Amino acid sequence: MPSQQAQKILQRVFGYESFRGNQQAIVDQVVGGGDALVLMPTGGGKSLCYQIPALVREGTGVVVSPLIALMQDQVDALLELGVRAAFLNSTQDWQQAREVERAFLAGELDLLYVAPERLLTDRCMQLLERGRIALFAIDEAHCVSQWGHDFRPEYLGLSCLHERWPEVPRIALTATATAETRGEIVQRLALDEAQHFVSSFDRPNIRYRIVEKNDVRRQLLKLIQEEHSGDAGIVYCLSRARVEDTAAFLCTQGIRALPYHAGLSAAVRSDHQSRFLREDGVVMVATIAFGMGIDKPDVRFVAHIDMPKSVEGYYQETGRAGRDGLPATAWLAYGLQDVVQQRRMIDESPGDEVFRRRQAAQLEAMLGLCETVECRRTRLLAYFGQSAGACGNCDTCLEPPQSWDGTVAAQKVLSAVYRLWRERGQRFGAGHIVDILRGKQTERVSQYGHDTLSVFGVGSDLSEQAWRGVLRQLLAQGLLTVDHEGYGTLALTEASRAVLKGERTLMLRRESERAARKSAARESKPAAVQLPPEAQGLFEQLRRWRGEVARNNGVPAYVIFHDATLREIALQRPESIDDLGLVSGVGARKLEAYGDDILTVLEEAASEA
Structure with a gap:
């Protein structure tokens, strides 16, 4: 019965006919009251693994998310689907927070997003004890690893959830974790009884390319102008100064580039992140302070102009490209100075000898990926304990080095x-x-x-x-x-x-x-998604309609519909509400809200043809 209920919610609310990969097994585990540790690549559908159980089980699903700046977009996306969602964080005044607390206690919320810092306060703990909790979802669970690239000390306190609510199932989710990091997550979050679900780390739509540095700003410009003109992308740099310099350079070349790093004010960071999410074709130039939890599906490239410190960091960052499953590029330029700089940073690190050895091992794995003459993807997956043959979609496969x-x-x-x-x-x-x-x-x-x-x-x-x-x-x-x-x-x-x-x-x-x-x-340029000419024109009309709706609603365009859904509509040209409801990604709430408007766009396009 719970499994059938989950299937109905998947179709009615989210507009998908069937689960993918391990999703069904994970949902069944959590709906049944069991704990789960979920490793699934970015874009693999992790959020459904806790959202659907929260809708099936009695009470409110409490989601621990480390990113206050993204909670609004996550909640907006759920509200568009007709899911009763809210968040509690420091951006709200006391009246807004009080209203969310009232709704939670009244059982009027399906999902409540909370930052770990807020969750661990006495006030929030007392609030949760007075309400009914369906589950705890700990997103970006790798943040608990002190050896990881995104360590958040607040995550260490989350083991208290098991101690205070032993009967409430917990699901910890991450897109990046070696076997060692998984062990840390289990230990620090007291997930000893959790069932592990490890999906393939492979993202076959991403083309991995690593090139030798040779005037890296010009190399980056060439990549954007010749292969990703007008596309949304992320450029990662190691230093704030490099971020500012690179963003300014790209702007002089006619590219809409924005800087993002911890040295900017919170208001500027929030504005730049909002523009990246809501506008088309923005390139974000950033340190690793940017990106975790970004749900933008149509990022077509991620470029690194400095070598990442670890394979985990590289995989996590490149995974922000092509979340929609369409072709995307992961491009890295690296040179001798990168190696010298990273070695020196490790030697001068204030950590103890164990810490430095760990950093050195991570660097050596990253260097091995850069210098390999074998398939990049094979080497990348092997780092996470998974085997694969040559992919045919990376630079070493397409142009084998000697x-x-x-x-x-x-x-x-x-x-x-x-x-x-x-x-x-x-x-x-x-x-x-x-x-x-x-x-x-x-x-x-x-x-x-x-x-x-x-x-x-x-x-x-x-x-x-x-x-x-x-x-x-x-x-x-x-x-x-x-x-x-x-x-x-x-x-x-x-x-x-x-x-x-x-x-x-x-x-x-x-x-x-x-x-x-x-x-x-x-x-080695990734193949673009090709639509027949008549469908391409209709797709662009649908995107313009979506953009207007998104602006009016104050949400990113992808919150209304993903490009993949609009492409399918353009290809199928549904003639009725019932036909439109069969398109993947069109749930009941969106069908009710936008169905007539979409059919109008289709009718107008047909009359103009």
């Missing part, structure tokens, strides 16, 4: 670093090492007399770019390290000895020539 025996080249680099230290007591950075190897008579080389070293000029056979690639890969493999007592200078490691002695062979990734990179970029 590998070469770089043992001799590596010995030359390591010898140069060794001789500078042993013979002169000096350490230098990557640029100076390359100048010595290539026999470049710079002012600095002459000043220190490095043109008299035996290694001076022994690497004239390789270009500067090729040598930087060798150095980057030696750092990635731990054969060189950054001397944290200096300023990005290079030093040998214990592992260097085997290479210098010829006891270890090194196969390196060969850097492609610029022309080959240009060709690869053209050929």
Whole structure:
């Protein structure tokens, strides 16, 4: 009976004919009163896993969400579906909060969103004890992991939910978690009895591309102008200064770009986030302070112009592209300076040795993904403990890189670093090492007399770019390290000895020539979603209608209907309310609210044809 009720709600409220993947099993587990730990990729339908049980079970589903700025949009989307939803957070005045509390106590809410900081207050705990709770949903559950990329200390207090309400089922959800992080979630949230549901981490619609940095701002501009003109996208940077500089540069090139970082005022961040969600074609340039919980389905690209610190962070951030299942791009530009900077940040970290080792392991996994000559997706999924064959939809599959025996080249680099230290007591950075190897008579080389070293000029056979690639890969493999007592200078490691002695062979990734990179970029552009010409015109008319409705209602356009639903309407051209109700994503509430208007748009388009 509960399973049938859940199916009816899925169809009537959300407009979907059937559950996907593990959704049915998860819903059954929670409806039956059991706990669940859910790992599902972004865009995989995690929210349905707690929204439907909240509508089936008696009481109100309490959703713990770390993002106050997004609660309004999440609640707006539910209200559009006819679901009784509200939130409690610091943006409300006391009268608004009091009305939400009254509605909760009166049993007039299906779902109540609360930030963890608010939830753990005495007032909120006392409120919940006076009402009836259907379930607790802990969204973005990876925030409980102190080793993770989005750690929120408030999440550590959420184990009290089990202690105070042992009979209320809990569902913890995240899109990103290794087996180790899953163990932390179970331990810290007291989910020992929870059933685990781990979906595939694969997002086949995303095309992964990692390129070598070479004037990264221009590379980014080329990506946007040639492949994603007019598309919504996110550009991630490591520093606030880089965010501001990149956003300003894109604006000068005619791209609607907005900055977002923790140094901006709350009002500015809120305004920029609202514009990104509500307007078409906005590019958000941001630090990792932006993005968690973003529900915008039509983000067509996510670009990183600095290397992420971990594979988890990279996966979480790239997962914000293509939530609608349509083709999207995950693009990363990375270079030697990224490796040097990340190594130095770890060495200078204030954490203890265990913390630094953990950071180093995360960095090495990220470097392995960047430097692999195998399928990117295979490597990415393997990090999360899942196996897959070559995907055919990443740069290494579409343009397989070559590998070469770089043992001799590596010995030359390591010898140069060794001789500078042993013979002169000096350490230098990557640029100076390359100048010595290539026999470049710079002012600095002459000043220190490095043109008299035996290694001076022994690497004239390789270009500067090729040598930087060798150095980057030696750092990635731990054969060189950054001397944290200096300023990005290079030093040998214990592992260097085997290479210098010829006891270890090194196969390196060969850097492609610029022309080959240009060709690869053209050929690797994701296929756009194609509609027949007559359907494309109707789709654009429907989007214009949706945009007007969204503006009038003060909500993002996707809250009214997703692009995928409008495309299906444009293709099927339903002629009646009943026909329209069969389109995926058109539930009963939206059919009642917008059905006649949509049919009018279709009739007008037919009369103009």
